Amino acid sequence: MGVADKFENKAEELKGKTKEHIGSATNDRDLEADGKADQAKAGVKQAGEHLKDAAKDVTGR
Template sequence: MGAFDKAKDKAEQLVGKGKERVGRETDNQEMEDAGKRDQLSGEAKEAGHDLRDKAAGAVKDARETLRGDDR
């Protein structure tokens, strides 16, 4: 995963935590729920990026093995 993607995912999670806290403190259920959604969205994106990177690494390793690269 690129550093930019990782930062965006983490930022989305942090914004969500902030919204959730503000919503809870102001008794605004709608904002609290929006914060929870933002956190889940950021976590899901992060997991997706991690899976994509693991798959890309596995493909690279398989190619190197098939080519006989010892890198």
């Protein structure tokens, strides 16, 4: 996983957490749900990058 990818995924995760907390604090369920969706999307991307890294370790490429 490249450093840029890690940074981008972490930024998206943090953006999602921020939206979720603001939505919760302001009782805005749509913003809260949007934040959770952003976090899930970042998690999927991170998992995909980890799979790529594991494949590289196995194949040596």
